[in-house]
Amino acid sequence: DTEVTQTPKHLVMGMTNKKSLKCEQHMGHRAMYWYKQKAKKPPELMFVYSYEKLSINESVPSRFSPECPNSSLLNLHLHALQPEDSALYLCASSHYRDSNQPQHFGDGTRLSIL
């Protein structure tokens, strides 16, 4: 079992739909991350939150909107996505102060855009 929980595990949506991905951790980590991973490629960083504030946005299109409502939760709101946005979306968390602890990943949400 992973310590980072992502829901849903699978999501199929049309290009006009609005949906949200959810991520939760209870390890007391104050840094949380969203990654996008295409098949047979390494994860690509999308967003980083540290202490519930957005620290990095890797030039992600505005159809992806992150939100960190509290220190345990991270959401990714999706709207008007394109077929090329189909991918595995991974959430991760890590300590902020203890810099030599590893990053912990969830099992991801498999997103398919019709």
Added chain:
Amino acid sequence: KQEVTQIPAALSVPEGENLVLNCSFTDSAIYNLQWFRQDPGKGLTSLLLIQSSQREQTSGRLNASLDKSSGRSTLYIAASQPGDSATYLCAVRRNTGFQKLVFGTGTRLLVSP
């Protein structure tokens, strides 16, 4: 810009063999290097983390080494088992605070019974 490469891209071995996975990076100014394992359709599992001041780390049948000056790390897997079949990713980190990782291209390992 940091670039991380892993060789080979794919590896198929019979059970019981010892094997070495390679990771190279272009900028030696790293904070630490992590090795991850990813099973198909799953998230990443952290295997080993080597700090920039360390030369190696060991966990069970896994041993990771780091040569920062030459921009290389290796992951040694002893007595491979079919359950080791997965994709192995290395990632380097430059900064402190939150972790901005640069991932390698991955090695897909298949261990046959």
